[in-house]
Structure formats: C-alpha cells, structure tokens
Amino acid sequence: MTDTIRIFDTTLRDGEQSPGCSMNLEEKLRVAAQLEALGVDIIEAGFAIASEGDFEAVSAVAKQCETAVVASLARAALGDIDRAWAAVRHAKQPRIHTFIATSPLHMRVKLNLTPEATLEAIRTSVSHARNLCADIEWSAEDATRTDPDFLCRAVEIAIAAGASTINLPDTVGYATPETYGAMFRDVIKRVPNADKAVFSTHCHNDLGLAVANTLAAIMGGARQVESTINGIGERAGNAAVEEIAMAIKVRGDIIPFRTNVVSTEITRASRLVSGITGMAVQANKAIVGANAFAHESGIHQDGMIKDAGTYEIMTPDSVGQGATNLVLGKHSGRAAFRQKLDELGYKLSDNEFGDAFKRFKDLADAKKAIWDEDIVALVDDEVLRGHDAIQVVEVEIYCGSNGPQRAILTLNIDGEEHTAAVRGNGPVDALFNAIRKLVPHDGAVLQLYQVHAVTAGTDAQAEVSVMLAEDGRTVRGTGADVDTMVASARAYVNALNKLMVKRGRNALEGLEARA
Ligand code: KIV
Numbered sequence: 001m002t003d004t005i006r007i008f009d010t011t012l013r014d015g016e017q018s019p020g021c022s023m024n025l026e027e028k029l030r031v032a033a034q035l036e037a038l039g040v041d042i043i044e045a046g047f048a049i050a051s052e053g054d055f056e057a058v059s060a061v062a063k064q065c066e067t068a069v070v071a072s073l074a075r076a077a078l079g080d081i082d083r084a085w086a087a088v089r090h091a092k093q094p095r096i097h098t099f100i101a102t103s104p105l106h107m108r109v110k111l112n113l114t115p116e117a118t119l120e121a122i123r124t125s126v127s128h129a130r131n132l133c134a135d136i137e138w139s140a141e142d143a144t145r146t147d148p149d150f151l152c153r154a155v156e157i158a159i160a161a162g163a164s165t166i167n168l169p170d171t172v173g174y175a176t177p178e179t180y181g182a183m184f185r186d187v188i189k190r191v192p193n194a195d196k197a198v199f200s201t202h203c204h205n206d207l208g209l210a211v212a213n214t215l216a217a218i219m220g221g222a223r224q225v226e227s228t229i230n231g232i233g234e235r236a237g238n239a240a241v242e243e244i245a246m247a248i249k250v251r252g253d254i255i256p257f258r259t260n261v262v263s264t265e266i267t268r269a270s271r272l273v274s275g276i277t278g279m280a281v282q283a284n285k286a287i288v289g290a291n292a293f294a295h296e297s298g299i300h301q302d303g304m305i306k307d308a309g310t311y312e313i314m315t316p317d318s319v320g321q322g323a324t325n326l327v328l329g330k331h332s333g334r335a336a337f338r339q340k341l342d343e344l345g346y347k348l349s350d351n352e353f354g355d356a357f358k359r360f361k362d363l364a365d366a367k368k369a370i371w372d373e374d375i376v377a378l379v380d381d382e383v384l385r386g387h388d389a390i391q392v393v394e395v396e397i398y399c400g401s402n403g404p405q406r407a408i409l410t411l412n413i414d415g416e417e418h419t420a421a422v423r424g425n426g427p428v429d430a431l432f433n434a435i436r437k438l439v440p441h442d443g444a445v446l447q448l449y450q451v452h453a454v455t456a457g458t459d460a461q462a463e464v465s466v467m468l469a470e471d472g473r474t475v476r477g478t479g480a481d482v483d484t485m486v487a488s489a490r491a492y493v494n495a496l497n498k499l500m501v502k503r504g505r506n507a508l509e510g511l512e513a514r515a
C-alpha cells in the first residue's frame with residue numbers, strides 16, 4: 001500500500017448536482033484547469049449520458065486535461081457505459097466510473113432488482129466497461145446501508161470483472177467515523193481479491209461527518225478519496241477537498257499519508273468555484289472561510305502578535321490566502337490586464353477581452369484598488385454572461401424612507417430593448433417586479449437572494465446570488481457591480497437566462513439519470 005492518498009475530485013459531477021450549481025462548458029473547463037493546478041489526481045467531469053451538454057463538457061474536459069485522470073459516471077447500463085467511454089476516450093488517462101446500488105432498500109424500491117440480478121448487473125457492466133477502457137472504477141451506491149456479506153460478494157465480482165478502484169460511498173451521509181472505518185477494514189480483509197484494487201471513500205455530509213468519515217476510511221485502508229471544492233454536492237454536500245488535504249498535511253503525526261494537493265492553490269480553487277456556482281462560502285468554513293484566519297478577541301490577538309502558532313495551526317499562506325494581491329489600478333494598461341487574466345486562468349476571445357477591459361477601466365474609475373477578486377467577479381459577470389439572451393441595459397431606482405420605492409428597468413430581450421417602471425416594497429422588490437413585468441415567469445419562485453461584498457471597503461463590488469425554482473428545476477444566477485441594485489438585476493436576469501436554457505434541456509437530465 002502506498003502512502004499517497006489519491007484525490008478524486010467530483011466538483012464537476014456530484015458538486016454540480018447541488019441545487020442551482022450547474023455550470024456551463026466554459027465554466028467547467030476553467031474549474032478543471034484549476035483542479036489540475038491544485039494537483040488533484042482524478043477529475044470526475046460529469047455524467048455523460050445525462051444530457052448533450054454533459055456529454056460535451058466531459059469530452060472537452062477530457063481533451064483539455066494534461067495531468068489528471070478524467071472520469072465520467074455511468075449507471076450499470078451498457079448504453080450509459082458506451083456514452084461515458086465516447087466522452088472520455090480522448091483523455092490522456094481516461095476512466096469509466098460505473099455504479100449500482102447495493103442496499104436492500106435501493107435494490108427493491110429504486111432498481112426493482114433481486115440481489116442476484118444486481119450481482120449479475122455488476123458482472124456484465126464492469127466487464128463491458130473493462131473491454132472499452134483500462135481504468136475502471138466501480139461504486140456500490142448506498143454501501144453503508146448494504147448487508148456486509150452481500151457487499152463483500154459484490155466487491156469481489158466487480159474486481160474479478162476488471163474494476164481496479166472500488167468505491168464504497170456513504171451515499172446518504174448515514175455513517176459515523178467508527179462504522180465507516182470498520183466497513184473498509186472488514187471488506188478489505190474479507191474479499192479475497194481485495195489486493196487487486198484501490199479502495200475509495202465517497203462521503204456525503206448529512207450529519208456533518210463527511211470529512212471525519214473520510215479520514216476514518218483512510219485509516220481503515222482507503223487510498224482514494226472522493227470530494228469536492230468547498231464541499232458542494234447533493235443535499236448537505238460532499239466531503240470538502242481542502243479540509244481533507246489540510247487535515248492530512250497538518251496532522252501527519254497521526255494520519256501518516258500525503259496527497260499531491262498543492263495547498264497554496266486551495267483558496268483560488270475555492271473562490272473560483274464559489275464565484276461560478278454562486279454558492280457563497282460561509283465565513284466560518286474551515287480552511288477557506290473569510291474568518292478562517294481572523295482573530296477577534298484581545299487575548300487571541302495578543303497571542304498572535306507574540307507567536308502566530310498560539311492560535312494558528314497552519315498559516316494563511318499555506319492555503320493560498322496570502323496570494324491575493326493588490327493587482328491593478330487606474331493606470332494599468334491592456335498588457336497588464338491580459339497578463340492578470342492569464343494568471344487567473346481566463347482564455348478570452350478578442351471581443352470578450354475588449355468588453356472586459358472596458359468594464360475594468362470603468363471599475364478602476366469607481367474604485368481605488370482593484371484586487372484579484374474584483375477581476376474574477378468582473379470577468380465572470382461581464383464576459384461569461386455575454387451570450388445570455390436577456391441582458392440588463394439600464395437600472396434606475398428611487399428609494400429611501402419616504403417611498404414609494406420604484407424601479408425603472410431596461411432589458412435587452414433577444415436584441416430588442418424594453419423598459420418598465422414598477423413600484424415595490426423596497427428597491428429590490430421593485431426591481432424584481434420590473435423584471436417579472438418585462439419577462440413574465442409566474443411559475444418560478446425566488447428561493448434565495450444573497451449579497452456579499454467582493455472585497456473590504458465601502459467602495460467594494462457587491463456580488464449578488466439569486467436562486468429561482470420552477471417545476472423541480474433550480475437555477476442560481478450571479479451578478480457583480482459596485483452598485484448593489486445593478487448587481488441584483490444582473491443576478492436575477494442571469495438566473496432567468498439559465499432557467500430558459502434548462503427548460504429546453506433533454507428530459508434525461510432529470511432525477512432519473514442523476515445518482
Ligand atoms: O453518493 C453516491 O453514492 C454517488 C455515487 C454515484 C458514487 O455519488
């Protein structure tokens with residue numbers, strides 16, 4: 001057994017399954033590039049059969065990746081597996097990740113299969129995948145609620161059929177560290193061909209135990225961990241990559257392993273994913289939260305001045321928190337701006353670059369210091385939303401204690417400008433009513449409206465997230481501007497654009513195809 005724990009990142013697949021976190025192709029490519037910079041070993045790029053968009057994204061990530069293994073998820077169905085292979089086959093190191101549920105409840109209710117039929121499905125699906133691809137991962141969905149004897153039989157069959165990685169997921173976040181670690185010990189001890197496979201963990205966070213369970217599984221013999229940036233994922237999310245990597249690094253004394261994670265890239269990865277998905281990171285989140293290295297009380301501050309080791313078990317620099325630089329200002333030219341975009345991983349067309357540069361100059365007039373976060377918010381907002389069919393043209397708001405609050409809003413809808421003047425209970429309500437008047441969408445419900453400042457200072461850009469839900473579809477839009485109301489209009493309109501794209505998507509993308 002090696003002392004290196006392989007990091008399998010599923011931000012682009014399980015992470016993208018978080019409500020409203022879907023990413024477009026360009027966004028997925030940027031996340032994949034950052035995941036490689038972070039040093040993850042395997043990138044699960046998506047679920048190729050789920051939709052045409054997912055297939056294209058997995059293929060594009062497969063073609064782009066230089067160092068990471070690229071995997072696509074597939075159910076235990078030959079068509080799924082063929083589609084996964086078609087998407088990853090151009091990768092330098094392709095992997096097919098196929099799964100089937102093994103718990104009594106899932107087999108009976110979801111799959112309508114007997115245990116014997118499930119074992120047969122494992123045999124045929126894994127051997128079919130192995131005939132296509134040399135690197136096969138097999139997962140026993142809901143492993144932690146599976147009968148241990150049956151789990152051992154299933155694992156043995158999957159390895160015999162050609163799986164070289166065996167994943168035992170805690171699909172519903174039900175395990176505790178003791179039980180999860182013991183499950184790995186037990187399966188590895190009892191399955192006769194266990195030495196022919198690497199065992200993998202995949203933990204959901206329903207009880208807040210995902211990272212603890214992952215570490216327990218490592219102590220129980222797992223040598224691959226599945227996780228996501230910022231812990232995004234189904235329901236309460238997955239185990240967070242940054243927490244696992246830093247736990248292994250900081251507590252090498254009792255977790256005697258290493259990973260290939262370049263820890264100084266952690267903060268950049270976290271910000272990229274939260275910026276793209278609109279899923280803000282809570283301030284007290286371990287490793288990457290805004291307060292993770294903040295010291296408020298006098299006693300703590302005093303200790304920190306004397307020796308940072310008194311209250312810090314790792315330095316902010318070690319996770320890339322010191323990497324945020326004062327980057328550009330009013331006098332910065334096109335070359336400096338282009339170089340900064342390169343550093344941040346953007347590849348823009350000439351037109352996109354021109355639009356972004358103009359927006360940067362406007363921002364530099366409004367705000368003294370421009371930071372990395374400002375550039376990321378600006379480019380994501382201006383350029384990546386540039387193809388939206390509905391665009392915000394102008395926002396005028398009347399607000400204050402005397403009311404009534406009113407919004408005059410102009411939108412460009414499919415190339416034509418339309419204006420509405422509407423009242424509301426406060427400026428945000430007036431603004432959103434104006435959008436509803438210009439683009440009626442009665443079926444959609446506003447589920448979240450969230451504002452956060454991109455940097456410190458009263459001249460900071462506001463980054464707004466809006467979540468809309470309609471018929472079981474959830475979308476999240478983001479917008480940024482020094483004017484919070486403009487950012488709010490952009491965020492709502494961005495969500496609306498995504499909703500329209502989703503309405504048109506392949507029905508297979510729905511629940512049935514999702515793990
Ligand atoms: O949570 C889970 O069981 C999964 C599998 C498909 C790996 O995401």
Ligand code: ZN
Nearest residue numbers: 014171202234
């Ligand atoms: Zn999962």
